[in-house]
Structure formats: structure tokens, C-alpha cells
Amino acid sequence: MSTALPPEGPAGTVTPSVELRGVTVRHGAVPALNRVHATLLPGQITCVLGENGSGKSTLVSVLSGLRRHDEGELLVDGTPVRFRSPRQAREAGIATVWQDLAVAPLLSVWRNFFLGAEPTRGVWPLRRLDVDGARETTLRAMARVGVTGLDPDQPASALQAGERQSLAVARALHFGARALLIDEPSTPITVARQTLFGQSVLAARAQGLAVVVVTNNPRYAHLIGDRFLLLAHGHVAGNLTRDDVDADVLTALMAGGDQLNTLTDALTALHPELGER
Template identity: 75%
Template sequence: MLELRGLTVRHGSVPALDRVGVTLEGGRITCVLGENGSGKSTLVSVLSGLRRHDEGELLLDGVPVRFPSPRAARAAGIATVWQDLAVAPLLSVWRNLCLGAEPTRGAWPLRRLDVDAARETTVRALERIGVTGVDPDQPVNSLRPGLRQSLAIARAVHYGARALVLDEPTEPMTIAQHTLVGQAVLGARAQGLAVVLVTHNPRYAHLVGDRFLLLARGQVAGDLTRADVDSDDLTRLMAGGEELTALTTRLQELHPELGDR
């Protein structure tokens, strides 16, 4: 549904992404892995409408698109969950989920916010991605980071996003928080969204991912499925560029259709 073809983004004369090609299908989690500076954040910027590509194409359902703003990307159904989330921290969980689309009851001029409906919508939206036991009245800043991400994911699914892009928090998360986010991400996948998960953690990637896009110096150094690699392979690939090169060469021998990547 979302496809990158020969996508190139330059910062000055240096390509941060260099002829990247990948198809991001609905109901799949594509993990983007790579060393610092390999182009992961640039990929997120393009998908989320923060940056425009210089060459190549970004296709949505086969139609070339170019997002002039993050709002345009969101309107096209691509939701990005940022490291510091754009939710209102002092407001309640339900206010954050319903922000801008609060349910009302009664007819004008007596129309009022329907708080009960908003609470229920929020609990259901969270349940839909497998998150239970959250008090919709608690302020968002009292939620653990993993739950905050889950809330942002629930919001994206609730408002009908088709693709979900997650940039991994740089702050280390506990296992419990990773589990929560993993659960929400799997929930989004089950709802048919195309999930793009940028991560530095190959074990986590292998746990939740269907597909692994390895970037090195802005190029696709590997486009692998679970059938191609196990968790140890991914860890080794992340640890050493040399191994990555060797694997790329081997895969290109086995699959000439991969071409010069």
C-alpha cells in the first residue's frame, strides 16, 4: 500500500537516503534497523511529512504522493508516534484520545461534552489494541512511557490511520514498557495497519517484526523476512557492518533479483 521507489533525500550534497526501495504492506510490521546516521530518522521524516524527498517516488496505493506538511501525511492516513509525543500531558487520557473530536450530546445551544461517551470510547480504543486496565481519567503525565506510546497508537488506530510509523524512544525502556508498546504495535498490525518501527534493538525487532529493513549509509543493505534471519543473525548484523556486507553479498548471489543494493 505504501511504497518507496528509488527514494533519495539529500542534506546538502550528501544523500541521507540513497535510492531506497521498499513496500510497506498493511498488516505487517517492518522494522527499520541501522547504525547511527544510517538514515532511519530521515525515513521517518519523509513518511511523516516533515521532509520532502529529492528524487524517486513515495506511492500510496500506487499513486505518487508528496506531503507538504505533517498534517497532510496524517490526513492521508499515516500516523507517526514521535519520541516525545504530541499529547497534552496535563490532560486526562480520554481528553488526549478525543482531542479535537470530542463526543457531544444534546442539541445546540445546550450541546455538552459527553464525558461518559468519551471515557468509554477511550477504553474501547485501548482495548482494541490489547491494552486494558487504564483509568481514562488519569492525567497522561502519570502514565509510564510505554503506556503513553500505546495511547498514541490507540489514537492512530481509532482515527483510521492506515500506516503507523514509530520512532523508538532513545531513552531505555524497561521490559514491561517494551511489552506494552509491543502489544500495542501488534494490535495495530492486527487492525491491518502497515507498521514501520524504527529500533536499535535487534532482539525486540525480531520478536515483533515481520520484515527487517537494514539501512547502511542511506542505502538498503538488507531487506529480510523472518525466514531469512533469526534473532542472533539480526544482532550480529547490527553489531558489525562487515557481516552485513557479507550477508548482502550472499543474498545477492542467492537472489539476483535483489540487484545492486
């Protein structure tokens, strides 16, 4: 499938695939997210980092349609949206890869790929499932994200960690997602599998998707990310690029505290636009 060029705004500027403007989410009287600004551009990987309780899970819930924001604006391709369900988020072009629910384990690989959108051939009343076409399409789509040599008829439970997430990424690419939200697996995976998954993420970026990776691994984030959104207590504590920090500094900043606040203030003074994102 071909990838459309990113939409352009005034003076040739690229319209963000997804944008948050002052988004606030409250759990009772406690803000889980407090006036969060973020700009997710097509063809760019944004890594969201933060300790437990920083607001990462709430951000995922808002973008995936599980939770509506209480204040602020959420925009997709420049249009304000207010998702009432994950289905609405998917229809708007935001695909989510969940950390533990990337596949239906008892179904075959190709069934997982086409789940709910199975291809058919022929006309009614002789219409039937196009199994051969589904298998071939699945293999081609998986090869696009770097996964080869699969048996499309094997159950998804036979896939290794990393391959399951790659399957979900391949599916999002095939069905025309604009943005890809990845809730990184919480269980440790091998370097080989993490490399495979990283390859699929980079493939999504190359296809022009705005990619969001929620992770607790700053070194891995620095390896694949273009921007880094650091959350602390529901606030944006840092909005940085690869030019701003190296892997060691990003690792140190994960602890938060005065060092992060000092860097954020200094960068915002030099680049006021960071404070507006």
C-alpha cells in the same frame, strides 16, 4: 471499528500501504537517503534498524510529512504523494508515534485520545462535549491494544512509558490509519512496559495496518518484526525477513561491514526482487 480488507492489485496481489521507490533526500550536497526502496504491506511489521547517521531519522521525516524527498517516489495505496506537512501525512492515513511526544502530558487520557476530534452530542445551540462517550470509547480502544484498568480522567503524565505509546497506537487504530510509524523511545523502559508496547504494535498488525518500527534493538526487532530494513549511510544495506536471519545474526549485522554486504549480495542473487524493494 471494522478494518477494511487490504486493496488488491493485478492477479490478486496486495497493494502496498506505503512504498518508496528510489527515494533520495539531500542535506546540501550530502544524501541522507540515497535511492531507498521499501515496500510496506498491510498486516506486516517492518523494523528499520541502523546506527546513528544511517538515515533512520530522515526516513521517519519523509514518511511523517516533516521533510519532502528530493528524488524518487513515495506512494500510499499505489498513489504517488508528496507531503508538505505532517497533517497531509495523517490525512493520507499515516499515523506517527513519536519517541518523546506521544502525548500532551497535562491533558487527561481521554482528552489526549480525542485531541482535535472531540465528540459532541445534541444540536446547535445546545451542542456539548460528550464526555461520557469519550471516556467509554477511550477505555474500549485502549483495551483493544491490551491496556486495561486505566482511569480516563487521569493526566497522561501519570501513564508509564509504554502506556503512552500504546495510547497513541490506540488512537491511530480508532481513527482509521492505514500505516503506523513508530519512532521507538530512546530512553530505556522496563521489560514489562516494552511487552505492553509490543502488544499494542501486534494489535495494530492484526487490524491490518502496515507497521514500521524504528529501533536500535535487533533482538526486540526480531521478536516482533516480519521484515527488517537495515540502513547504513543512507543506503539500504539489507532487506530481510525472519526466514533470512535469526536474532543472533540480525544483532551481528547491526554492526554493518563486510558480513552485511556479503549476506545482502547473496540474498539478492537468490531473490532479485529484494533489490527492487
